[in-house]
Amino acid sequence: MAKHDKSDIGISTLLNPVPVVMISCAGKDPKDAKQRPNIVTVAWAGTINSEPPMVSVSIRKSRHSHKLISETGEFVINLVNKSLAKNCDYCGVRSGADEDKFASCGLNAVKADGLDYAYYISESPVNIFCKVKEVKELGSHDMFIAEIVGIKADSYLLDDEGRLCLDKAKMVAYNHGEYFVLGEKLGFFGYSVATPEVFEKRMGYKKDRDKYKRLREQEPKKGKKY
Ligand SMILES: Cc1cc2nc3c(=O)[nH]c(=O)nc-3n(C[C@H](O)[C@H](O)[C@H](O)COP(=O)(O)O)c2cc1C
Numbered sequence: 001m002a003k004h005d006k007s008d009i010g011i012s013t014l015l016n017p018v019p020v021v022m023i024s025c026a027g028k029d030p031k032d033a034k035q036r037p038n039i040v041t042v043a044w045a046g047t048i049n050s051e052p053p054m055v056s057v058s059i060r061k062s063r064h065s066h067k068l069i070s071e072t073g074e075f076v077i078n079l080v081n082k083s084l085a086k087n088c089d090y091c092g093v094r095s096g097a098d099e100d101k102f103a104s105c106g107l108n109a110v111k112a113d114g115l116d117y118a119y120y121i122s123e124s125p126v127n128i129f130c131k132v133k134e135v136k137e138l139g140s141h142d143m144f145i146a147e148i149v150g151i152k153a154d155s156y157l158l159d160d161e162g163r164l165c166l167d168k169a170k171m172v173a174y175n176h177g178e179y180f181v182l183g184e185k186l187g188f189f190g191y192s193v194a195t196p197e198v199f200e201k202r203m204g205y206k207k208d209r210d211k212y213k214r215l216r217e218q219e220p221k222k223g224k225k226y
Contacts, residue, residue, distance in 0.1 A: 018043050020174035022078040022088050022124065023057060024109065025068040026117050037109040037119040039101045040065035041092030043174050044141060045077065053148040055130060058141035064097040069144060072117040073132040078124035082170040082181045087123075089179070114150045125169045127152045186218075 020043045027035025044058035055077065059066045069075050080088045087105040094101060102109045102121075109119035112129045120127035130146035157165055171182045188194075188202050 013044075014176075017173040017175040017180070019045055020080055020088060020172060020179065021045050021057075022080055022084065022091055022121055023059075023065060023069075023075050024078055024119055024121055025065050025072070025075040026109075026119055027068050027071055028117055030117075030119075033100075034097070035068065035071075036096075036100055037102055038065055038068060038096030039078075039087075039091040039105070039107070039121065040096070041088050048145065054133070054145065055128070055148060056143050056145050058138065058143045060141055064095050066142065068096075069132065070135070074112075074115045074118040075130050075132070075144070075146070076112050076115070076118050076120040077128040077130060078121040079126040079128075079169075080172045081125050082172060084121075084124060085172050085179050085181075088172070112150070120152065125154045125157060125171075126164075126166070 020041060023040050023042050023045075024037060025040070026037040029035045030037060040059065040063055042057050042059065046056055048054050048056050057075070057077070059069070065075075078084075087107060090105060091101050094104070101107075102119075108122035110122050112118045112120045112127070115129050115131070118129070120129070128148055129150040129152075131149050132144050132146045134145040136143040136145065153164055154169075157168055159165055167182075167185060173180050173182060185203070187199075191199060191202070194202070
């Protein structure tokens with residue numbers, strides 16, 4: 001069988017890989033066990049607009065978090081790195097209706113400034129504060145469409161000019177039901193048309209001559225530069 005022979009494999013939510021994130025939220029009375037800060041794992045999350053910056057997260061009505069987010073209109077998207085992966089999975093198989101997931105995972109809840117009720121996960125490298133603008137009932141899931149109103153990042157991820165270097169964070173992606181830590185950097189936005197000088201600078205050519213050679217050899221023959 002030739003390598004690119006195709007088979008029909010049915011219709012499903014197969015778009016992969018996707019981000020997997022830990023959404024933190026809380027009710028209006030954090031001292032009430034049913035409203036305390038909670039964490040829900042979500043893979044149906046995405047960026048949907050640049051100006052203003054907006055995201056969507058799709059959550060089933062049956063989730064405890066659905067109630068909390070519906071009540072307050074707030075949540076925080078906490079990005080997941082390698083050291084959070086197990087907690088991320090745990091928060092996706094246990095309900096905040098039955099337990100305090102911050103306590104079970106040994107994670108710290110910190111009040112999100114600019115939001116009235118939501119907390120963020122201190123151990124997550126990047127925390128994205130969101131305010132719900134609209135809810136769309138799609139069928140199995142309700143899609144919360146939200147505007148980003150603030151972001152915190154671990155300081156070690158910032159370079160001398162204050163730019164975020166997310167490649168240092170050992171980020172996790174979710175691919176067809178499995179978690180992976182991101183591996184080899186292949187390029188950057190526009191690298192297919194970058195000059196050799198820009199490519200070398202951005203990819204650290206001087207530090208890794210063999211890797212640069214390997215990447216160049218992978219490029220399509222018709223490529224304009226290099
Ligand atoms: C990797 C992973 C991804 C998930 N993605 C979603 C999702 O996108 N939407 C959703 O409603 N539930 C999703 N879940 C399931 C919820 O996280 C799970 O039902 C959780 O226990 C609900 O917690 P809660 O009752 O405290 O809100 C996911 C679970 C895992 C492990």
